Amino acid sequence: MPNPLKIATLSFWHVHAGDYSRQAQEHPGTELVAVWDDDEARGKAGAESFGVEYTSDLDALLASDVDGVVITTGTDVHRDIMVKAARAGKHIFTEKVLAPTVAEAEEIIAATDDNGVKLTVSLPRLAHGYTQAIREVLDSGRLGQVTYARVRLSHDGAIARDGNAEGWLPQRFFDERAAIGGALTDLGCHPVYLTQLFLGAEAETVSATYRSIAGRGLEDNAVVVVGYPNQTIGVIEAGFASPNPFTIEIFGTDGTLTYSDAGNVLKVGDEELPVPGHSLDPFGQWVEHIVNGTRADENISRALELTRLVVAANEAATTNQVVAYNR
Missing domain, CATH: 3.30.360.10 (Dihydrodipicolinate Reductase; domain 2)
Structure with missing residues (x-):
């Protein structure tokens, strides 16, 4: 891959935010470039630990040339943030569960499909x-x-x-x-x-x-x-x-x-x-779906039934x- 995909971590609310950010740094096809968090102290600490920029402006980040986002926010805001990211054309890798309700999960999936966004849920x-x-x-x-x-x-x-x-x-x-x-x-x-x-x-x-x-x-x-x-x-x-x-x-x-x-x-x-x-982990699968233009059909179906x-x-x-x- 000539140019690594630019990835931003959205929130260090979840304890696995650091793990996925590390994967974004270490995967040869991706580059961690930014962190957003609605908690400034937490976000700045997370960004500093990975040597990347922190921003408090989610809209500006989603309007940038970032290719994909890792969602590790509180579960209650998954739908709002993922739908916004999908409409901005950003590929989404997210911590489970996909959403608090089945209706919200279906809305997220529809938004990613409608906007050509590749969605993968972490079901390792x-x-x-x-x-x-x-x-x-x-x-x-x-x-x-x-x-x-x-x-x-x-x-x-x-x-x-x-x-x-x-x-x-x-x-x-x-x-x-x-x-x-x-x-x-x-x-x-x-x-x-x-x-x-x-x-x-x-x-x-x-x-x-x-x-x-x-x-x-x-x-x-x-x-x-x-x-x-x-x-x-x-x-x-x-x-x-x-x-x-x-x-x-x-x-x-x-x-x-x-x-x-x-x-x-x-x-x-x-x-x-x-x-x-182990076979290829979900983050690696996500990158392959982005590169190959494929949909994570089984992963998405299982994430919906999990919800x-x-x-x-x-x-x-x-x-x-x-x-x-x-x-």
Whole structure:
């Protein structure tokens, strides 16, 4: 690529803003050129850490020759900022979830399509080697009819320790207005889209239980149960209050599959299977879509269904009722 794509990071609200900014610096096809943030101190600190310009004027930035933007704002402003960026012709790489509601997610997707903008949502575990290996096992039929799947992902970011009075996760992650939801809406996105990958997106019912171990304002401990028309059950677990290994369990009429990132061990029954390396990460996929003029069809579809299930889970937890998964 003769000229790297010029990329701007929009906000250091999210804890992964630095990770994606680093990718923009390190990818041979992109160049990080600017940071915008509605919090001047936070934005200037982020820009300084990467040696690029900070601006408080989003409209001016979107009117510049920037090619694409990384969206790491609060979830509540995703729709407004992404639609504005799309109308300015800027390609969009965004942190999950895509939007607080399905309607807003659909509006974002429509705006990117209408303006020829390439959209990719960060769903990194779809590209991980264990995911590929698990899909191959499921496709082979070795487990028989799948009856149950459980995916758990958690860390201890909400828990005070090592002299940190609140934990390493910023308090803004527990702001109901900006974050929309706690552990399930943030970290739980990964178990959600993996469960949908393994069991399908066409669920029937969703129930949820949320609890707050640390008492910081939103749930830091969440379990979601998804019921399917074929009677399969999916269990999604997420937390900010315990540093458990990432775990996948899938049960079928003829066998059991387990995966743990403690040792990167994948087993079907007692047989340990090789785990391949990761494929191209979402940021790299985004760059390829821009360069090749292609649309991230599967990524966008899965991001929309992810939003749909998270919205249903939050409703189920709030109402303490089983809710229909409406497509």
